[in-house]
Amino acid sequence: MSNEGQTPDLTGDRGFRTVRESTYKYALAGCALLSVLTTVSIIAVLVIDAAEFFSRVPISEFLTGTVFSASEGVFGVLPLVLGTFLITVGAAVIALPIGLLTAIYLSEYASKRTRSVLKPMLEVLAGVPTVVYGYFAIVYITPALNVFISWLNGTLGTQFPTLGLFNGLSASIVVGIMIIPMVSSISEDAMSSVPDSLRQAGYGLGATKFNVSLRIVVPAAISGIASSFILAISRAIGETMAVVLAAGSQPPDIPAVQSAFGIPYVAPGDLLALYSESSATMTVAMIDLATGDISGGSTAYQALFAIGLTLFTITLVMNVVSDLVASRYREEYE
Structure with a gap:
């Protein structure tokens, strides 16, 4: 008897498969929920303890104070913000152009074999422990910079100050080296996603590889x-161990504000001079407070969370700006 007229059963026994898929679904949802709860818990702890601090120290005094000294009970965050700004700007000056040019080379000039070797080697920098960078700054970078400054002063007759053992310039250099892989890797991925048809159109119009790279691929x-x-700047703002070792724990002095035609400004020389001295950042101050001789529940202890909330707010704003920029200028190709 033929079975050709019967419809085959294609459903099969899906009981176990359904249970397994449901297990995967809820396990993944639990992981996602755990990450969200962790973030919410961190924010809640920062806000609650920072609120306790601001009940003892006015928020205006915290945000506008020019002196930070836990031993004296003075908690002005401006020197720490200035130190963070100095290290971040110095690191950005080093990392952003080098990282972008590296990304252009890897995306547009390097062969596949060269890229397969150089990109992993470059990303190894991101895996080096930050404490190693700090020791590298103390042992090698600072002495080398002092030798260069002495030669420069003797040759050109300049009066650049000699760097101390802990200084902002060495910290800026090592933090800049640390964030180069982030800039180059993400930028190279963005350039590699640009369709080759745009490049070929540029070449068809007579453009050189350099012009195609800078005027077509980069835009x-x-x-x-x-x-x-x-994202790299946000990483530099939150760096801790390398800055602790290289920049020291003394907050920089707020430079004198001058005025010209009623417009306040700070002399560039005063800002540059700060790089030769210790430039503690917000993260360094948090390390000092956490490892210092303070009791739980004290004002100095609560200052940890106020500084942490300030740092969290700054990095959150930076990441939101990053998302807005990416969504505003994102190109979609078919």
Whole structure:
């Protein structure tokens, strides 16, 4: 008897498969929920303890104070913000152009074999422990910079100050080296996603590889490049161990504010002079408070969370700006 007229049963026994898929679904949802709860818990702890601090120290005094000294009970965050600003700007000056140029080379000039070797080697920098960078700054970078400054002063007759053992310049250099892989990797990925048809159109119009790279590929990948810049700067703002070892724990002095035609400004020389001295950042101050001789529940202890909330707010704003820039300038290709 033939079975050709019967419809085959294609459903099969899906009981166990359904249970397994449901297990995967809820396990993954639990992981996602755990990450969200962790973030919410961190924010809640920062806000609650920072609120306790601001009940003892006015928020205006905290945000506008020019002296930070836990031993004296003075908690002005401006010197720490200035130290963070100095280290971040110095690191950005080093990392952003080098990282972008490296990304252009890897995306547009390097062969596949060269890229397969150089990119992993470059990303190894991101895996080096930050404490190693700090020791590298103390042992090698600071002495080398002092030798260069002495030669410069003797040759050109300049009066650049000699760097101390802990200084902002060495910290800026090592933090800049640390964030180069982030800039180059994300930027290179953004450039590699640009369609080859745009490049071929440029070559068809007679453009050189250099012009195609700078005038076609970079503008087309600007959203990813801008995001890499902002994320790298956020990384520099939150760096801890390398800055603790290289920059020291003394907050910088607020430079004198001058005025010209009623417009306040700070002399560039005063800002540059700060790089030769210790430039403690917000993260360094938090380390000092956490490892210092303070009791739980004291004002100095609560200052940890106020500084942490300030740092969290700054990095959150930077990441939101990164997302806005990426969504605003993102190019979609078919």
